[in-house]
Amino acid sequence: MKQFPVERKALWHRLFSREKIRQGTVRLMKQLRQDNHRLYVYTTSYRSPAYVKRLFLSYGIRIDKVINKNTHDKILGKRAGSISKYPPAFNIDVHIDDSPGVAMEGEEHGFRTIIIAEEDGEWTETILHQLAINKRL
Template sequence: MIISFDLDDTLIPGIKQFPTEQRGIWQKLFSREKIRAGTIELMKALKAREHRIFVYTTSYRSPAYVRRLFFSYGIYPEKIINKTLHDKTLRQKAALISKYPPAFNIDVHIDDSAGVAIEGDRHHFNTIIVAENDIHWVNHILQQIADHRDSR
């Protein structure tokens, strides 16, 4: 399966705050941002289960920047979809929907926004919503991905 992750307030703290991975010299050199604690474990577990990992963000961060950020933690997302690529791919529809994973063959999108879950219901795509204070978020995602895979 192809699984995508939102960045802001899902994997990168912003308005929502959560514990982050330890930062060493490489993380400080490659990025000013931190990633959510458990991200490394989750990404490695998903890769071990042969899932493909994408990042799907409505930010204008460059794909190169996002790759460097994750690379510094030993994580290698296969594709980075930012607002520029979203708009280019969806054209006029881009103004009507914040994210549309089916346009990129994504099976499940993971986000923090209840609004994205509503869009998923309305436009028939699968979402997993991560709560800011969910200390077991990694296990919850792995279980929901397994449930989704089994239901296919």
């Protein structure tokens, strides 16, 4: 199980969900929105897109699109079983993840990734720095 500091939850957050989001997520996503990035959540879970959107909205973050396992399987068809995530199928330019396996898939299938290590205490800065580099490419 991944261990990292999490965002503080108000009482009404706790009533809505037991899920926690990584500390810095709110600030980062608001910065990305301000920089005119679209915000997608691509998850291998079966949580409904409506649930995921409400979870983030409870922190003041509007998510543009949620791709869950059902959507992934439907769009990728037979190929879905051989790749955990394939951002190009959903017009995602850069995929941010914490799984080195997704980085390997990105290299193999030609999509850009930014992989954040669990122990990276400056992970939000890492993402913003890598996005700035990607923008120049």
